[in-house]
Amino acid sequence: EVHLLESGGGLVQPGGSLRLSCAASGFTFSSYAVSWVRQPPGKGLEWVSAISGSGGTTYYADSVKGRFTISRDHSKNTAYLQMNSLRAEDTAVYYCAKVKSTLSMEVFDYWGQGTLVTVSS
Amino acid sequence: SYVLTQPPSVSVAPGQTARITCGGKNIGTKSVHWYQQKPGQAPVVVVYDDTYRPSGIPERFSGSDSGNTATLTISRVEAGDEADYYCQVWDSGSDHYVFGIGTKVTVL
Numbered sequence: 001e002v003h004l005l006e007s008g009g010g011l012v013q014p015g016g017s018l019r020l021s022c023a024a025s026g027f028t029f030s031s032y033a034v035s036w037v038r039q040p041p042g043k044g045l046e047w048v049s050a051i052s053g054s055g056g057t058t059y060y061a062d063s064v065k066g067r068f069t070i071s072r073d074h075s076k077n078t079a080y081l082q083m084n085s086l087r088a089e090d091t092a093v094y095y096c097a098k099v100k101s102t103l104s105m106e107v108f109d110y111w112g113q114g115t116l117v118t119v120s121s
Numbered sequence: 122s123y124v125l126t127q128p129p130s131v132s133v134a135p136g137q138t139a140r141i142t143c144g145g146k147n148i149g150t151k152s153v154h155w156y157q158q159k160p161g162q163a164p165v166v167v168v169y170d171d172t173y174r175p176s177g178i179p180e181r182f183s184g185s186d187s188g189n190t191a192t193l194t195i196s197r198v199e200a201g202d203e204a205d206y207y208c209q210v211w212d213s214g215s216d217h218y219v220f221g222i223g224t225k226v227t228v229l
Contacts, residue, residue, distance in 0.1 A: 035218065045156075045164065045207050047218035059216050062122075095163055105218075106211045107154040109175065111163040 002026035002110045004096045009115030016086050020115060022079040022096030029077040030054065033099040035108065036070065036081045038092035038117075048094070049081060053102065064090075086119045093117075123212040125221035132227045139195040141224045143208030146189060151210045153191040155184060158223075159204045167206075168193060195226070203228045 008020040022034065035050035049070040050059040058070050069082040079096060093116050097108035126144040133139040143153060153171050156164035166175055168184035171191065181196045195202055208221040 037218075037220075044205075044223040045158075045209075045220045047220060050218065061217065100166075100169065104211070105216075106152050107166060107169040107209070108156075108164075109166055109169075111165070113163055 002098065004098060004110055004112035006094060006096050006112045006115040009094065009117045011118045011120065012086055013121050014087060014119055016119070017082070017084045018086065018117060020081040020083065020094055020096075020117070022081075022112060024077045024079070024096075024098070027098070029072075030074045031102045033105055034072065034079045035097045035099065036079075037095045037097055037108075037111075038090075039095070039114075040089075040092040046092070050099075050105065051079065083117070086117075088119050091117060091119045122215055122217065123210065123219050125208055125210065125219055127206075127208060127221035127224045129222065130225045130227065132229055133195075133198045134229045135198055135200060137198055139198050139202070139226055141193040141195075141206050141208075141226065143191040143193070143221050144189055145191070145210065148189055148191050148210070149187045151186075151212075153184065153186045154209045155182075155193045156207045156209065157202075157204045158207065164207065198226075198228055200228050202226060 003025045005023045036048040051070045067085045072079040093114040095114045096112040098110040100109035155168040158164040167182045171186040205223045207223045
């Protein structure tokens with residue numbers, strides 16, 4: 001059974017940094033792209049970043065480009081999101097999601113339960 | 122950047138049909154995916170690639186996509202269908218995922 005478990009969320013001051021982790025199990029981790037999607041309190045879903053199965057290609061939303069870095073460690077079956085220069089508007093639940101197909105980036109078939117990041121002084 | 126437009130809310134009586142639209146320029150040329158999200162839970166895909174249902178999703182959920190509008194149809198609506206529904210595409214032009222703002226379905 002596929003399982004994604006996020007961790008690393010918490011309270012951080014504006015301008016601070018945080019690293020989120022997404023531990024994956026139940027599938028061949030290196031074959032599938034993984035993405036981070038966030039949801040501010042009471043608002044809709046916003047895509048943040050994605051990384052190809054090999055880790056060789058990364059994608060970022062304009063709102064986080066230059067501040068966030070996505071990576072993955074195949075030996076640990078874990079994806080990461082390094083978040084720097086955090087702002088109040090980055091406050092959200094951050095979900096890790098697995099892309100369904102090995103051949104395209106189209107749709108997410110499994111999601112973790114999310115980890116809350118709060119940026120506040 | 123590519124934009125998806127959804128109505129903020131749809132209300133429907135039990136047993137009736139709910140239709141949720143997702144507008145986008147030439148969206149009929151893209152694969153559209155729909156997610157259901159209940160309060161406090163992670164999203165779940167209910168329709169992918171315009172019309173396909175994952176295993177475990179009732180046949181009452183169906184999708185269509187043509188021209189500038191994609192539609193998620195929920196037939197014989199039940200109280201348990203009350204949730205937020207999001208459409209999503211992969212915009213290959215920008216290499217970005219795009220979500221609609223979400224539609225809150227209320228069962229009267």
